[in-house]
Amino acid sequence: MSAPAWRRAMNTPVGTLTAPGVQAMPFERPGHAPLALGQRLRAIRPRHLIVLAALLIYPWVATPFFTFQIGGQALVLGLIALSLTFLAGYGGMVSLAQMTVAGIAGYCVAIFGDSSVSQISLGWAWPWVLLMAIAVAVLVSAVIGWLSVRTEGIYTIMITLAIGVAFYYLCVQNYTLFNGHAGFHHITTPQVLDVAWRDPVPYYYLALFWAMAGYFLITYLLRAPFGLALQGIRDNARRMNALGFNVTAHRVAAYAVSGLLAGVGGVLLAYYNGLVTPGTVNTGALINILIIAVLGGMRHPIGPFVGAVVFVLMQTFGIDLASQLFGDWARERFNLVIGMVFLLIVLFSPDGLLGWWTQLRARLRPSGGAGRSIPAAAPH
Amino acid sequence: MPPSVTENFPGRVRGRVSIGWVWGAVIGVPLLLFCAWALSDNAKLFVRTLFNGVTLAALYFVVASGFTLVFGLMRNVNLAHGSLYLGGAYLGWMVGDASGSWLLAVVTGFLAAGVVGLVLQVSVFRFMPGQDLRQTMFTIGLSIVLADIMLWSFGGEIYQFDPPEAIFGRTPMPFIKAYPTYRLVMLATAIVIGIALWVFLNRTRVGMMIRAGVDDRAMLAASGVNVQRVFAITFAIGAGLAGFGGVVGGTALSIAPGEDTRYLLASLMVTIVGGMGSIPGAALGALLVGLAEQFGLAYAPTYGVVFTFLIMVLVLAFRPQGILGRKT
Numbered sequence: 079m080s081a082p083a084w085r086r087a088m089n090t091p092v093g094t095l096t097a098p099g100v101q102a103m104p105f106e107r108p109g110h111a112p113l114a115l116g117q118r119l120r121a122i123r124p125r126h127l128i129v130l131a132a133l134l135i136y137p138w139v140a141t142p143f144f145t146f147q148i149g150g151q152a153l154v155l156g157l158i159a160l161s162l163t164f165l166a167g168y169g170g171m172v173s174l175a176q177m178t179v180a181g182i183a184g185y186c187v188a189i190f191g192d193s194s195v196s197q198i199s200l201g202w203a204w205p206w207v208l209l210m211a212i213a214v215a216v217l218v219s220a221v222i223g224w225l226s227v228r229t230e231g232i233y234t235i236m237i238t239l240a241i242g243v244a245f246y247y248l249c250v251q252n253y254t255l256f257n258g259h260a261g262f263h264h265i266t267t268p269q270v271l272d273v274a275w276r277d278p279v280p281y282y283y284l285a286l287f288w289a290m291a292g293y294f295l296i297t298y299l300l301r302a303p304f305g306l307a308l309q310g311i312r313d314n315a316r317r318m319n320a321l322g323f324n325v326t327a328h329r330v331a332a333y334a335v336s337g338l339l340a341g342v343g344g345v346l347l348a349y350y351n352g353l354v355t356p357g358t359v360n361t362g363a364l365i366n367i368l369i370i371a372v373l374g375g376m377r378h379p380i381g382p383f384v385g386a387v388v389f390v391l392m393q394t395f396g397i398d399l400a401s402q403l404f405g406d407w408a409r410e411r412f413n414l415v416i417g418m419v420f421l422l423i424v425l426f427s428p429d430g431l432l433g434w435w436t437q438l439r440a441r442l443r444p445s446g447g448a449g450r451s452i453p454a455a456a457p458h
Numbered sequence: 459m460p461p462s463v464t465e466n467f468p469g470r471v472r473g474r475v476s477i478g479w480v481w482g483a484v485i486g487v488p489l490l491l492f493c494a495w496a497l498s499d500n501a502k503l504f505v506r507t508l509f510n511g512v513t514l515a516a517l518y519f520v521v522a523s524g525f526t527l528v529f530g531l532m533r534n535v536n537l538a539h540g541s542l543y544l545g546g547a548y549l550g551w552m553v554g555d556a557s558g559s560w561l562l563a564v565v566t567g568f569l570a571a572g573v574v575g576l577v578l579q580v581s582v583f584r585f586m587p588g589q590d591l592r593q594t595m596f597t598i599g600l601s602i603v604l605a606d607i608m609l610w611s612f613g614g615e616i617y618q619f620d621p622p623e624a625i626f627g628r629t630p631m632p633f634i635k636a637y638p639t640y641r642l643v644m645l646a647t648a649i650v651i652g653i654a655l656w657v658f659l660n661r662t663r664v665g666m667m668i669r670a671g672v673d674d675r676a677m678l679a680a681s682g683v684n685v686q687r688v689f690a691i692t693f694a695i696g697a698g699l700a701g702f703g704g705v706v707g708g709t710a711l712s713i714a715p716g717e718d719t720r721y722l723l724a725s726l727m728v729t730i731v732g733g734m735g736s737i738p739g740a741a742l743g744a745l746l747v748g749l750a751e752q753f754g755l756a757y758a759p760t761y762g763v764v765f766t767f768l769i770m771v772l773v774l775a776f777r778p779q780g781i782l783g784r785k786t
Binding site: 365416428 | 533535537582590592594595596599600602603606607719722723726729730734760761762763764766767771774775778779
């Protein structure tokens with residue numbers, strides 16, 4: 079937070095903290111006026127509608143491959159990464175266990191629902207399965223939060239990574255509950271409304287619906303008192319504590335919210351892959367979520383979706399491109415390429431692709447008229 | 459850095475002794491009962507597991523002490539520590555294979571990883587002062603890149619090398635007829651390294667600077683010490699210990715892709731359990747984690763990792779800064 083913002087905060091009586099101008103104080107960035115909820119509705123610009131239209135029309139223009147593998151996958155990964163962006167960007171807690179939470183939801187779908195492993199799968203009806211999966215994800219996420227938030231900021235990353243990797247080893251070792259290396263295959267989508275939900279177009283709309291639900295939930299929360307308090311805690315936990323906010327409770331609640339998003343994403347991911355194995359939650363997968371969030375930028379909830387699109391495109395086509403440019407050796411070196419990209423982003427653009435976008439806008443419009451809403455780039 | 463909110467309640471200190479006893483009883487009595495049962499049931503298995511646990515703990519201590527040293531001084535969570543372990547092991551193996559000298563391999567592992575650490579500190583991390591998160595992210599990216607480069611150059615095969623004849627055989631032991639000498643040597647090595655680190659940190663000038671830096675970096679810089687040099691030395695030693703552990707551990711076990719994650723996890727667990735930035739804490743943490751892992755594997759194979767995990771959860775729940783960690 080800038081020094082003037084601090085001074086203003088210091089000189090504001092506690093009772094007036096709910097006034098809109100002060101309310102958004104922790105959010106403040108230079109040149110970005112905060113908006114109240116009503117103003118925000120009025121702030122819908124043509125470009126937002128264009129993006130929405132593009133997202134809705136996309137599957138009718140794109141091939142099934144692009145609809146499912148690129149569109150659907152990016153939306154789901156973006157949703158899981160959004161849970162990290164919410165925690166890290168607005169709560170100041172970088173959790174590497176988001177994919178673990180998503181994976182646990184996926185495992186729940188397999189364990190409580192149907193899969194190829196009939197000895198373990200319980201075969202419940204789908205509403206209960208989904209309810210259970212999401213509830214377990216929220217609970218696990220809250221427990222992870224409770225374990226990690228009582229230490230200082232940077233430990234969070236260590237503790238969540240340790241939890242995530244330990245869960246991976248548990249999945250590999252344990253056959254009675256997690257079916258070890260093999261995991262669960264043939265996870266089918268439920269029969270609802272006679273739609274084959276795993277077909278490209280229905281799956282795309284399903285993923286789009288939940289991605290948008292997650293996106294709007296987060297944008298709403300960030301302006302609700304809870305989200306503002308969370309951002310205040312991110313900026314100065316001590317001061318918020320002194321103001322009477324229960325810092326630990328807010329942080330744990332933020333973890334629970336992120337668990338909700340990651341849980342929904344995990345269920346969708348299990349349906350997308352049709353399987354859940356230890357590979358779903360291995361270290362690479364945990365870190366991929368971080369890469370997606372950092373790649374997109376953690377300053378705005380649209381960031382993870384942008385990052386996910388770029389990530390999925392790189393995963394799908396980047397290697398072909400690299401092997402054509404650099405020869406055949408590059409074909410199997412996806413991790414090298416993605417690691418390098420991640421390093422470059424960390425070194426040169428800490429705000430990710432959104433940071434570039436903001437810089438570009440600032441350059442194009444030097445009058446400083448750039449609004450605070452970063453236009454939603456279409457995830458395709 | 460503001461201390462976390464939970465630390466603002468001094469009332470908790472008073473009850474610690476009695477609470478400590480209660481917890482000691484709650485954890486210790488079942489543990490003693492288990493030991494008694496295990497000894498009467500199968501003494502051989504118990505003793506062998508005990509030895510395995512302690513010698514594994516020795517290896518974990520060597521690797522994790524480097525991690526915790528770097529973390530304690532620089533607040534740099536070096537998530538590429540596992541990669542340094544594996545890299546040191548591979549390079550050590552190459553040199554050992556070419557020269558036929560195991561000692562040379564150990565020295566190579568230490569030096570190679572140490573140089574990498576030094577270069578990293580001097581060329582990257584010193585330009586990100588105070589940016590814990592960015593440094594950590596950088597080490598994550600680095601670990602991905604290094605893992606892939608190592609997979610590329612060494613393939614997926616499992617490498618192994620033999621220690622010199624003198625420490626290769628088996629040593630007679632009570633209960634179990636014999637135990638691999640090398641693992642006992644490993645234990646001795648870890649003890650020597652622990653003592654050396656203690657002497658270095660407590661009896662030398664640089665060590666004193668490091669300890670002062672752990673407590674208060676700003677004050678250390680203000681008193682005229684070249685902090686960057688202290689950082690570079692610490693990082694080199696910390697990384698070198700990972701590479702050293704790589705060769706020593708690669709001799710006892712094996713070198714393969716994926717080991718980097720394993721030892722990174724071990725380092726994280728040891729540091730979290732033992733206390734962040736504390737060398738005695740690393741020793742205690744390594745002992746707990748190593749024993750938990752081996753006993754878990756021996757007595758509950760499919761839930762082995764759960765025991766390590768439980769230890770971590772218990773420590774975090776009741777003593778978030780680690781058993782021997784100090785509040786910052």
